[in-house]
Amino acid sequence: xxxxxxxxxxxxxxxxxxxxxxxxxxxxxxxxxxxxxxxxxxxxxxxxxxxxxxxxxxxxxx
Amino acid sequence: xxxxxxxxxxxxxxxxxxxxxxxxxxxxxxxxxxxxxxxxxxxxxxxxxxxxxxxxxxxxxxxxxxxxxxxxxxxxxxxxxxxxxxxxxxxxxxxxxxxxxxxxxxxxxxxxxxxxxxxxxxxxxxxxxxxxxxxxxxxxxxxxxxxxxxxxxxxxxxxxxxxxxxxxxxxxxxxx
Numbered sequence: 001x002x003x004x005x006x007x008x009x010x011x012x013x014x015x016x017x018x019x020x021x022x023x024x025x026x027x028x029x030x031x032x033x034x035x036x037x038x039x040x041x042x043x044x045x046x047x048x049x050x051x052x053x054x055x056x057x058x059x060x061x062x
Numbered sequence: 063x064x065x066x067x068x069x070x071x072x073x074x075x076x077x078x079x080x081x082x083x084x085x086x087x088x089x090x091x092x093x094x095x096x097x098x099x100x101x102x103x104x105x106x107x108x109x110x111x112x113x114x115x116x117x118x119x120x121x122x123x124x125x126x127x128x129x130x131x132x133x134x135x136x137x138x139x140x141x142x143x144x145x146x147x148x149x150x151x152x153x154x155x156x157x158x159x160x161x162x163x164x165x166x167x168x169x170x171x172x173x174x175x176x177x178x179x180x181x182x183x184x185x186x187x188x189x190x191x192x193x194x195x196x197x198x199x200x201x202x203x204x205x206x207x208x209x210x211x212x213x214x215x216x217x218x219x220x221x222x223x224x225x226x227x228x229x230x231x232x233x234x235x236x237x238x
Contacts, residue, residue, distance in 0.1 A: 041206035059199030
């Protein structure tokens with residue numbers, strides 16, 4: 001059975017302006033840069049640590 | 063290399079704005095110091111679980127866009143002194159909060175409003191990593207990195223490292 005909604009019952013609640021895709025923090029239409037960037041911290045490898053460590057420096061933290 | 067810090071001053075702190083989206087931010091501490099040519103501001107964002115995010119920039123870029131604020135090169139050739147000053151501020155925080163962990167992002171360089179290096183393994187990231195490894199060491203801190211986004215974390219071993227890492231991942235992501 002087909003139901004029809006009378007026109008008067010349909011009301012516009014609000015409208016949202018789409019984000020300007022050219023703006024620096026908008027990628028595409030809705031996603032921001034933070035939605036795309038993924039930060040995945042991993043432990044610094046021993047090789048990287050040793051390559052950066054200079055024995056002449058004494059760490060300031062005991 | 064990192065043996066000439068500048069004298070720094072605490073200029074105040076800002077409590078968390080209840081309307082901000084950043085729910086875990088507790089407060090922001092403000093410091094400043096002067097080099098021979100420039101005046102710098104250091105903002106330290108304090109998050110829950112004693113996680114501190116370090117940011118520094120020229121005073122004149124206080125209201126500049128993020129890219130210019132953090133990606134500018136002054137050609138003053140005082141990077142080691144500036145970085146050491148930031149570490150001295152971190153050590154002051156550590157003396158007050160023994161379980162403090164520190165995070166930062168090595169911003170890519172911008173020249174004349176153009177990004178001149180990739181966001182991965184920026185030269186700032188390489189310098190901050192070098193400074194952290196040599197000035198903080200691995201006795202009290204465990205160091206984590208994400209080379210693709212140039213993010214770095216010195217997690218305090220007194221804390222739950224997995225929790226701090228997860229918190230830092232979310233906070234650092236929100237900075238982009």
